[in-house]
Amino acid sequence: MSALTYAARDSVTMFRRNMKRAVRYPSVAVVIVMMPVIFLLLFNYAFGGALGAGIQGPQLKGDYIDYIAPGIILMTVATGSIGAALGICMDKTEGIVNRFRTMAISRASFLTGHVLSNLVLTAFGTAVVTAVALAIGFRPEATALEWLAAAGLMAFLALALTWLSAGMGLVAKTVESASNMPMPITFLPFLGSAIVPTDTMPSWMRWFADHQPFTPINETLRGLLMGTEIGNSGLISLAWCAGLALLGYVWAKAAFKRGVRN
Numbered sequence: 001m002s003a004l005t006y007a008a009r010d011s012v013t014m015f016r017r018n019m020k021r022a023v024r025y026p027s028v029a030v031v032i033v034m035m036p037v038i039f040l041l042l043f044n045y046a047f048g049g050a051l052g053a054g055i056q057g058p059q060l061k062g063d064y065i066d067y068i069a070p071g072i073i074l075m076t077v078a079t080g081s082i083g084a085a086l087g088i089c090m091d092k093t094e095g096i097v098n099r100f101r102t103m104a105i106s107r108a109s110f111l112t113g114h115v116l117s118n119l120v121l122t123a124f125g126t127a128v129v130t131a132v133a134l135a136i137g138f139r140p141e142a143t144a145l146e147w148l149a150a151a152g153l154m155a156f157l158a159l160a161l162t163w164l165s166a167g168m169g170l171v172a173k174t175v176e177s178a179s180n181m182p183m184p185i186t187f188l189p190f191l192g193s194a195i196v197p198t199d200t201m202p203s204w205m206r207w208f209a210d211h212q213p214f215t216p217i218n219e220t221l222r223g224l225l226m227g228t229e230i231g232n233s234g235l236i237s238l239a240w241c242a243g244l245a246l247l248g249y250v251w252a253k254a255a256f257k258r259g260v261r262n
Contacts, residue, residue, distance in 0.1 A: 007106035007108055007109060007112075010105045010106040010109035010113075011106070011108070011109040011112040011113050011116065012113075013105075013109070013113070014109045014110055014112065014113020014114070014117075015112075015113040015116045015117050017113065018087060018113055018114055018116075018117035018118075019117050019120065021087075022083075022117065022121060028082070028083050028086055028087075028121075029083070029121050029124070029125070031082075032076070032079050032080050032082065032083060032121065032122070032125045033076075033124075033125040033128050033129065035079055035186075036072050036073075036075050036076040036079055036125070036129045037128070037129055037132050039072055039075065040068070040069070040072045040129065040132060040133060040136075041132075041136070043064075043068055043072075043195060044064065044065050044068060044136060044137075048063075048064040048065065048068070049064075051064060051068075051195065051196060052064030052067070055067060055196065055197060055200075063137060065133065065136060065137045065138050066137075066138060066139060066140075066226055067222070068194070068195060069130075069133040069138040069140075069225075070194075070218060070221045070222040070225055070226070071189055071192075071193070071194025071195060071218055071222075072129060072133065072194070073126060073129055073130055073133070073154070073221065074154075074157075074189050074194060074214060074217060074218050074221060075186065075189045075190075075194065076122070076125050076126045076129045077122055077126060077154050077157050077158050077161065078157075078161060078185050078186045078188065078189060078214070079125070079186045080118065080121060080122030080125050080126070080158060080161075080162075081118070081122070081158070081161035081162050081164065081165040081182050081185060081186070082165065082179060082182045082183075082186065083118045083121055083122070083165075084114055084115060084118040084162045084163075084165040084166045084169060085165040085166070085168045085169035085172065085178040085179065085181060085182050086169065086175060086178055086179055087114050087117075087118070087169070088111075088114050088166055088169030088170055088178070089169040089170075089172045089174070089175050089177075089178035090175055090178075091110075091114075092169070092170065093174065093175060097110065107256070110256070111166055111252055111253070111256060114166060115159070115162050115163060115166060118158075118162045118165075119155070119158055119159060119162060122158045122162070123155070123158070126154060126158075140225040140226060141225070141226055141227045142224055142225045142226075142227070146224045146225070147224075147225075149224050150221055150224040150225055153217065153220060153221060153224070153237060153238075153241070154221070156238070156241045156242075156245070157217060157237075157241050157244075159241075159245055160240075160241045160242075160243075160244035160245035160248060161182075161185060161244065161248070162248070163244075163245055163247075163248030163249045163251075163252055164182075164185070164244055164247065164248030164251070164252075165182050165185075165248070166248065166252040167248055167251035167252040167255055168181040168182055170252060170255035170256055171255050188212060188213075188214050189214045189218060191205070191208065191209055191212065191214075192209050192212055192214040192215035192218055193209065193215050193218050193219060193222075194214070194218050198210050198215060213237075213240035213244065216233040216236040216237045216240065217233075217237040217240065217241070219231075219233040220233045220234045220237045
């Protein structure tokens with residue numbers, strides 16, 4: 001077999017190992033799913049009347065749930081990235097990584113297995129949150145092609161954030177710090193257009209909200225699902241996802257190589 005075939009086989013083995021661990025210890029997966037669901041219910045039922053009344057114009061085509069659901073779906077993808085940092089840091093601090101280094105397996109398979117398993121868990125969490133949103137009144141107007149484009153964008157973002165989270169897990173000294181490092185990413189959608197339009201914010205916060213990565217991604221997702229204007233947000237979203245994916249991949253690869261040398 002070629003080196004690529006060996007790497008693919010070992011990556012599948014690592015993927016299966018991580019999925020089995022997720023099934024046996026589902027606490028991380030539960031947190032990844034429950035946190036966005038709680039925020040969805042909280043903002044829709046507790047704050048939805050006041051916040052929805054303050055949103056005027058084409059940005060809100062229906063009830064407030066139609067505005068907030070894409071933002072919470074986006075938050076679910078961001079929250080899902082925590083799992084990669086936790087899993088990788090746990091393996092590193094428990095000494096399993098050192099054991100893998102002594103075995104005749106592809107070194108790339110360790111990170112690849114974690115990234116693939118985390119993508120599956122993130123997809124599962126996103127599907128659950130979307131189902132809850134639909135159950136409480138979310139009524140998207142997307143065609144099948146637009147649903148496919150929205151799913152592709154979320155998958156691209158999940159890949160980018162997972163690689164970024166993998167780098168965090170490799171440089172974290174403890175599991176606790178690995179769980180805390182990705183937290184700013186999970187709450188960054190709130191400082192964008194996920195909850196309210198950015199034009200309702202103070203000028204200094206609006207500047208940050210308009211130029212951080214999650215606002216164009218959120219506007220693209222909302223436009224695809226609800227038929228609102230996207231403009232150039234689609235291209236900006238893809239550029240952000242590509243840049244974050246490249247940054248995360250290079251960082252994680254370099255951090256893992258440093259660990260191998262050490």
